[in-house]
Amino acid sequence: MNDLPPDLARLRTLETWLAMTLDRVRAQIATVEQREAEKKYGDDHRPPTPDWVVELGIGVGAPPSEVHVGDCYAAGKRRRIIDRDQARQLLADGIRACTHCRPDNELGVLE
Structure with missing residues (x-):
């Protein structure tokens, strides 16, 4: 049932990998949020279409x-x-x- 490694060294390696992966995911989330905020700002401040x-x-x-x-x-x-x-x-x-x-x-x- 427990599929984690039994020794401390491999558990620390797994912990490090998970922390690095979480940092990458959070950085990507921040990038996407920034892109969406810029798009919304652009949509809100776009000049009206001329007739x-x-x-x-x-x-x-x-x-x-x-x-x-x-x-x-x-x-x-x-x-x-x-x-x-x-x-x-x-x-x-x-x-x-x-x-x-x-x-x-x-x-x-x-x-």
Whole structure:
């Protein structure tokens, strides 16, 4: 029934190994708790999703290339937040509406 070693030397070795393992587990717990706290902080302090964005062309002074709904997955990295009136004006000026999120439908603008 007792599967522990009978001699003191092996019991001390086992005790040392268990203490080291417990330290590693506690360190991992602290790491995971820190990661979760950082994620929660990031989620709590994330800026709100904009209603509309315009995707910008490549290069300084390049014209806008596409209008998107704020949470569109197809919007590129080069973008600028715009308001509803700016989005309508850009679409009226001939800037392409995203074919995925269809901001023209959301804004009631017909092409």
